[in-house]
Amino acid sequence: MTKQWSYSKWNDYDICPSRFKYKYFDKLSDGGDDLTVVHFGADGTNEGDDEAKWCLEAFGEFASDRPKVFIPDERLSAFVAVEGFPVMARGTYIHKLAENYLKGMIRELPKELHKFSVQFLLLRDAAARGEATWTFDENYEPCELFAREAYVRVKTDAHVLNVESGVMRVIDYKTGRIKPYNEQKELYAFAAFARFGTDQVKAVQVELWFLDHGGPPSKETFAAWQLGDLRKTWNKRVAKMQADERFDPRPSNFCNWCTYSKSKGGPCAY
Ligand code: SF4
Numbered sequence: 001m002t003k004q005w006s007y008s009k010w011n012d013y014d015i016c017p018s019r020f021k022y023k024y025f026d027k028l029s030d031g032g033d034d035l036t037v038v039h040f041g042a043d044g045t046n047e048g049d050d051e052a053k054w055c056l057e058a059f060g061e062f063a064s065d066r067p068k069v070f071i072p073d074e075r076l077s078a079f080v081a082v083e084g085f086p087v088m089a090r091g092t093y094i095h096k097l098a099e100n101y102l103k104g105m106i107r108e109l110p111k112e113l114h115k116f117s118v119q120f121l122l123l124r125d126a127a128a129r130g131e132a133t134w135t136f137d138e139n140y141e142p143c144e145l146f147a148r149e150a151y152v153r154v155k156t157d158a159h160v161l162n163v164e165s166g167v168m169r170v171i172d173y174k175t176g177r178i179k180p181y182n183e184q185k186e187l188y189a190f191a192a193f194a195r196f197g198t199d200q201v202k203a204v205q206v207e208l209w210f211l212d213h214g215g216p217p218s219k220e221t222f223a224a225w226q227l228g229d230l231r232k233t234w235n236k237r238v239a240k241m242q243a244d245e246r247f248d249p250r251p252s253n254f255c256n257w258c259t260y261s262k263s264k265g266g267p268c269a270y
Helices: 007-015 017-025 047-062 090-102 111-125 182-196 224-243 253-257
Strands: 038-040 068-072 078-082 132-136 152-156 158-162 167-174 203-210 218-223
Touching: 007 017, 007 182, 007 224, 090 111, 090 167, 132 182, 152 167, 152 182, 167 182, 182 203, 182 218, 182 224, 218 224
Parallel strands: 167 203
Antiparallel strands: 038 078, 068 078, 132 152, 158 167, 203 218
16 A cells, blocks of 8 residues: 555544555445445434435436435445436535535525535635645645655645635535544644645634534634644654554444444454
């Protein structure tokens, strides 16, 4: 495996090193990377019912004359595929709506974003930049997306700099359950300082918008003087992942729906 990493790769490792190995070394599908299906409810919550309703409604709007196939699978999760229509994961779909709204390609705020209607309006008025990927080399110097020296890529949903105050807002849209995502907040702050420099960016305000829930965004602000600490922290996390040669299993509740678990016929002993 290359040394290249991203937040999602590190997060997979943090959840379970064995799972990480199956996915990235052994290249066994984790069932979550196929965007030709909509996948939901796999975490065992009853969110699945709402998601099923959403999916049928959403794709019904676009493809009411097309056949819909609803296939429950053995993990108490479900897949919906709509024949002849490019179906994407719900989270991806909603992110796309937000992106197109920011770009002005969708004039009216989609209903999926209504719980953040004021925030989206203000964000669009502030001319925030939508989806972006910040790529860095091993010294955390910015580089081209597909440069040979690319080491880490950080994807942001939206960001906007207040030139007067030097405060950069980095926004991450979240679908599904509310969680703290503390490490991801730290990575966004680190990446924003590294990408734009502390001459320009004096502070980074990371905001998580839990689109399904509404309410004020979960915010954390980082000052430029924290850059060194953020870098050290992330170096330590990544070094641990890169030095691991054992990839021991880390059993947890996650095993209940892990594709690699024994109960799902996977290679893991748990
Ligand atoms: S079943 Fe549990 S221990 Fe095994 S790979 Fe999956 S998450 Fe890790």
